[in-house]
Amino acid sequence: MTAVTSRMPIAHALNLGLRHAMEADEKVTLIGQDIGQLGGVFRVTDGLQKTFGDHRVVDSPLGEAGIVGSAIGLAMAGYRPVCEIQFDGFVFPAMNQIITQLAKYRHRSEGAVTLPVVIRIPVGGGIGAIEHHSESPEAYFAHTAGLKVVSPSNPQDAYDMMRLAIRSNDPVIFLEPKRNYWLKGDVSTSTTTPADLDKAVTVRKGTDLTLVTYGALVPVAMKAADVCQEEGRNIDVIDLRSLSPIDDKAVVASVQRTGRLVVAHEASRSAGLGAELAARIQDEAFHSLISPVIRVTGYDTPYPASRLEEEWLPGLDRILDGIDRSFTY
Amino acid sequence: MTAVTSRMPIAHALNLGLRHAMEADEKVTLIGQDIGQLGGVFRVTDGLQKTFGDHRVVDSPLGEAGIVGSAIGLAMAGYRPVCEIQFDGFVFPAMNQIITQLAKYRHRSEGAVTLPVVIRIPVGGGIGAIEHHSESPEAYFAHTAGLKVVSPSNPQDAYDMMRLAIRSNDPVIFLEPKRNYWLKGDVSTSTTTPADLDKAVTVRKGTDLTLVTYGALVPVAMKAADVCQEEGRNIDVIDLRSLSPIDDKAVVASVQRTGRLVVAHEASRSAGLGAELAARIQDEAFHSLISPVIRVTGYDTPYPASRLEEEWLPGLDRILDGIDRSFTY
Amino acid sequence: MNGEPISLLNAGGNFTSSPELPFETDSTDVLALYNDMLMARTVDTEAIALQRQGELGLWPSMLGQEAAQIGAAHALNPRDIVFPTYREHGVAWCRGVDPVDLLGLFRGTTLGGWNPTENNFNLYTLVIGAQTLHAVGYAMGILRDGDVGTGDPDRDRAVLVFLGDGALSEGETNEAFVWAAAQNLPVVFFCQNNQWAISAPYSVQSRVSVAQRAQGYGFKGVRVDGNDVFACLAATREALAAARAGQGPTLIEALTYRRNPHTTSDDDGRYRTLAENDAWAALDPIDRLRTYLQSTGLLNDANVEDISRRGKALAEHLRAGCRALPFPGHASPFQNTYADLPDELERQMNEHLEFVEAGE
């Protein structure tokens, strides 16, 4: 495969990442509901069963514990399974396998058994969906030692991070920002090393305030920075990419320059990723902080009926508001 | 039932709380594995099936989803089920019912359906147990809107909070500090109103530093405060009691006086309760903080083999170390 | 068990009695069955149209499943309670839920839409299988209320829970079977085997019939022609009667077919053929009942006209009602999360309301 660059949406970049990973390693095996002929409800696996056959792209029965549990067994047998959970709200039947087995097996076996399992989950709201189709469960995973948790925000990362996740010898929860599946960008399949899977990336340089987010909110954060720019405020925007481990060094370095930090995510506030970032930064950059770390997040309620989601979700206005709060504290 | 005061361990206080709740309301129904004739592996339900019969103290099949799912149905039918999950590490098969159903049903039904379900879980380490028997899953629940999460630290609270939890019209995750089941204290069954279920309690007044914890670490925190006293440091110790909602006002008020905060819990650090407290306090008491909020917690690893637990758990020495860090920052 | 499902009313509209499933056609109001099947189809048709017009985000069509749903629903007593999936629009209709209220969930104005305590018809459940355990728990409640096996028809009651063929594969559904069997609960599991779980044909889930699953737990499984309203009614009646009498659970498999895509968002051309669909359209449950009614003289110009008028009124009611569905209040997520609004959430609510106001 020779490196090419072309413009494509995130969903296609993920598809390409899967395809190239499957070409590179015949042990890579996909399992999930409706991922074969249908190509997944978001078409992320489109065409892969046709190319690789139904032994490598497995349409599973309707059981999430079965998907993750069998992936664990497949990994023990030397495979590299990539699971698809159809929607964020349907990962919970698999929680027992994820938390008590997948995350702990390497530790339990004192390193003798590694489980290179990737669990792909379309996450987040903003698509006008019904209940359970708009959730952001990342904190459950980030609190679980033994899992890596990542989320790409753009097509290039989608491609690169998919390949890195599949190559990882640790289990990876791979959160796909579903409302941006059709967001386009250039994707190079070049083999020059992409940013490590666990590194944050500064997507916009600024001096006055650090804005950290991930996944679907990255483009919103960029817009917020644009607006601030017009007001003469220079925002450093960090795309976290990895939610566990968290690249707090990158955030600390930025806050040491800016003195202010706003964290945005769609998940509920309490005990979310924003809490973790606030806790680390107030500790590691205590004397740098001019004002408190501000969290702009989903509220501590269940995800609401979709007619309310626009106001419930942290959007451009609420992020700007958070930035304001930080500056005017 | 006339009010009496007597000395008893936490396990008996819980048992008494259950018994009195069952006497007061015939709809209170217990479901769990081995809770009948055996009285539960910790004997918390000892004797209750004998008194109330096997329709009110139900020995369930071995399925946690079934325990919580059927409790939801029972609650819909007008009952007030109290579930027992045998150990902290075995709650995960019930996660789907807890997160997608129990926590969300009131919201989904726009208040038409309330689910007064209590889920009792013995939690925490320090008892030399095998895997899955020493965990602290509170953050998963505290991150889930719609659940109340509480944990008593002493016999009186065990009794009072059990009754309040059962009376609550919201689902309550009731975390029992298993290593202190046999810790004794006076219990009054008086009907004078106990502290609200969602209120923190200052268990020791101090002026120099605020130490917040809950459950099994409260006695350890008290010991730490004793040690500090000898060194002339005056520690305010807060027993959080409710982990969701969090009574942050109580903590803020204390930190406004002391300027320093240490939070201790057994659960892993990342995205744990300590993170949430740090995030809130650095925000709400920003100018009061003399040094960063310090977290003394379990590490971001799975709970280790029991021969390592004493050093892995945040014990007296590590809490004192955290306090030191705060003072010497 | 894997053989032919029991059929009473065949595709040609002929009624034949079966020794396996006793049923007398005069034991029920056949015209009411017909009416309800047509009304269910009207609800479905209108909802699809509303979705096309952008009034609904999504609609899970029940086209082809009218006999299963109306048959099952007509076996219910008012005191029985139903736990549906998300596709039981016909059952909702029979239970007296205003069909406009079914639309809110798909319009995004609510996550529920009706008060489940009012018609003994619970909220739709979107998490596959989850409702089977609620049904079991409710049945435990009925048992504890003493409302089983008293012989008093105004007292005895049972639970009817719906599930799809795909739901058979979820662990929770199987735990529900365990509990129902071991505790001999008054619950009837009604599985509409419409042969597809989105793109997964039933063969992905199982190599034997749905009804056979019950054998593994030691209770009765019955397999009926799901496009035959008599068979569905008769099987459900028998099962509910047994449940109310304290004889425990039954699993009913109504073998049918989901003739529309999974939802309006689905593209079923990717995974199945038109020919298959055509074959099932030829087995339409409403057509065969119409033929039967015509042949028995129960259908006449007057009631045809009457039903048609009611259908039109219903369609109009849906169109107007949908657009008039109230939007949720800005404070509603906060107020509905807990019975007692916690302080922190009240602060979030106030922060939010200020924000919303500022924006307006």
Add this chain to the structure above:
Amino acid sequence: MNGEPISLLNAGGNFTSSPELPFETDSTDVLALYNDMLMARTVDTEAIALQRQGELGLWPSMLGQEAAQIGAAHALNPRDIVFPTYREHGVAWCRGVDPVDLLGLFRGTTLGGWNPTENNFNLYTLVIGAQTLHAVGYAMGILRDGDVGTGDPDRDRAVLVFLGDGALSEGETNEAFVWAAAQNLPVVFFCQNNQWAISAPYSVQSRVSVAQRAQGYGFKGVRVDGNDVFACLAATREALAAARAGQGPTLIEALTYRRNPHTTSDDDGRYRTLAENDAWAALDPIDRLRTYLQSTGLLNDANVEDISRRGKALAEHLRAGCRALPFPGHASPFQNTYADLPDELERQMNEHLEFVEAGE
């Protein structure tokens, strides 16, 4: 299915062949079976003693389940792989796991104890039912490796997964049945129905036999006398052969009895009678094999002496080995959590190691 389990070697030690389960006694080394059953009992007895002496925190005894475990284990080929619960000490023994390594988990020096890739014997699983899905996944791997149905005995392999009667009620176990059946996987589910899940008698879980559960999924269920080593061996052999040949899964129920408390922490006097226990002691699996061996002249002074010597050596090995089990290193939790130690965790590790050093 709920009738009498198949028995080949009765309580009196008499062998009778059965048309349902072909087995020839000269198809196996009967003395080796006897030896392994005795060694398993030795491991169990010594571990209980070590627990009493405070060397182990806990021990789940397998007393009474020797025939089930040794019978099943002797049906394995080296290339087959085993997924145990936490009670398969006898199977571990047959697989060549050093029994001292079984103790670490209960001594608190490790959460595992052996390298599961070395003897095709996985780690103990404490979460009831979880291993059944791992077994299914592994079987999917075997299928994909092409190591099923080739007819080459050095190539074909299968998975043998153990579970208890209580595990039948976990959703995950039932999902494993769904997957195994629908995909026709080379996996054998071996359920030791020891009639108790801690204090819950089997009637809490089910009203029909364990073996019958398989019918609901459309694969074979077999019920054997779990105290009869021949029946357990024969049934497992047949099932593994079928699995290796590509004929799919089997569920074996070995009806037996857990004669000791659930673990050394349990108090079974609270929930069952001594009389029940005595009745099962009279059906002891080792006694009946000894009688058989004596009657067939296979047991003589020399090999009795030999086995006794080996038993003593094993006991000594366990006592010495247990005390010599290495304590885990302070850094081990950190180093074993991820393949690549993350920065933050390295910081936590260093913080911790400094702390530990300061305290020493």
